[in-house]
Amino acid sequence: MKIADFDLYKDLLYEKSGLDITPDKSYLLDSRLTPIAKKWGYPSLDAMSVNLRALPDPALVTEIVDAMTTNExxxxxxIRPFENFENVVLPYLIENAKRGKTLRIWCAACSSGQEPYSIAMILKEKQAQLKGVRIEIIATDISDRVLATAKQGLYSQFEVQRGLPVTKLVSFFKQVEEKWQISDEIKSMITFKNFNLLDPMTSLGQFDVVFCRNVLIYFDIPTKAKVLEGISRQMARDGYLFLGGAETVLGVTDKFSSIKDVRGLYAQTGEHGTVERASSFSTVSSAGNV
Ligand SMILES: C[S@@+](CC[C@H](N)C(=O)[O-])C[C@H]1O[C@@H](n2cnc3c(N)ncnc32)[C@H](O)[C@@H]1O
Structure with missing residues (x-):
């Protein structure tokens, strides 16, 4: 791919989704965008690039962004975040919810739905303790393609074999030919919608728990900070944030801090026994790692 075309897609993806493409990922642009060029009737990726530069069709731009997302x-x-959700976060939330609150959970980059369905199954199993508590799970993603799969809730044998305990497969799925269909009861616990993490978050309302896992890794530091600070504004003062294993708030924002001894779990700084940022910073800085 020509450098000018690489820059065209790099800028477009950054502006539309926050995705930070580095030159070593140029091959990904080629392999994922060439089929789109073909589908749109362009003789080559070069020809699509020329047209995109002159007159960007919003539907084509959406398709390009979608193709470049990683939906793994x-x-x-x-497993550990879900154990922490069940054993650390949920007992606290149940205590609070008994005072008459609705529990609101946001799965902020839900891909094809496995993450919010995992949360919903945990909540379903805890229904006795949650009696009378209203629960809302909002699951969002920028890609309509993965959201369509999520809404359908139909998974292959391979997909259900990856991480789903057989007891939960038996309780919450039924076999449909070669595939596995999640029950309507679990499905109805979740509202799926398209949402770009770069957009203002106010309309989503306030959440008690946010799962924002394995998406910040694709963003640069200013974008990570913008997203995390947006989430902080939408999260209850005593809410909980789950990040992916390769993600951290350290060196990104001081709105959140890690919770002592619970890996991957964060709270608004100063809440739930968080390790204060000032000390984290000085420890890491003095080790020369920042
Ligand atoms: C690797 S998946 C993570 C799925 C799930 N959270 C997990 O940890 O298994 C990352 C998801 O982030 C979505 N995504 C990427 N950029 C986004 C953005 N700007 N706004 C919302 N979702 C985005 C992608 O479409 C993709 O489905």
Whole structure:
């Protein structure tokens, strides 16, 4: 790909989705965008680039952004966050919810749905403790393609074998030919919608728990900071934030701090026994790692 074309797609993806493409990923642009050029009737990727530069068709731009997203996910991915949700976060939320609150959970880059369905299954199993508590799970993603799969809730044998305990497969899915269909009861616990994390978040309302896992890794530091600060504004003062295993708030924002001894779990700084940012910074800086 020509440098000017690389820059065209780099700028477009950054502006539309926050995705920060580095030159070593140029091959990904080629391999994922060439089929789109063909589909749109262009003789080559070069020809599509020329046209895009002159007159960008919004539908084509959406398709390009969608094609460049990485949608890797699985049920109970990395397991530990879901154990922490069940054993650390949920007991606290149940206590609070008894005072008459609705529990609102946001799965902020839900891909094809395995993450919000994992959360919903945990909540379903805890329904006795949650009796009378209203629960809302909002699951969002920038890609309509993965949201369509998520809404359908129909997974292959391979997908259900990745992380889903067999007891949950038996309880919450039924086999439909070669595939597995999640129950309507679990499906109805989740509202799926398209949402770009770069957009203002106010309309989503306030959340008690936010899962924003394995998406910030694709963003540069200013974008990570913007997204995390947006989430902080939408999160209850005593809310909980889950990030992916390769993600951190350290060196990005002081709105959140990690919770002592609970990996991957964050709270608004100063809440839930967070490790204060000032000390984290000085420890890391003095080790020369920042
Ligand atoms: C690797 S998946 C992570 C899925 C799930 N959270 C997990 O950890 O398994 C990243 C998802 O982020 C979505 N995404 C990327 N940029 C986004 C943006 N600006 N706004 C919302 N979602 C975005 C992608 O479409 C993709 O489905």
């Amino acid at each position: 996910t699985s049920f109970y991915r990395d």
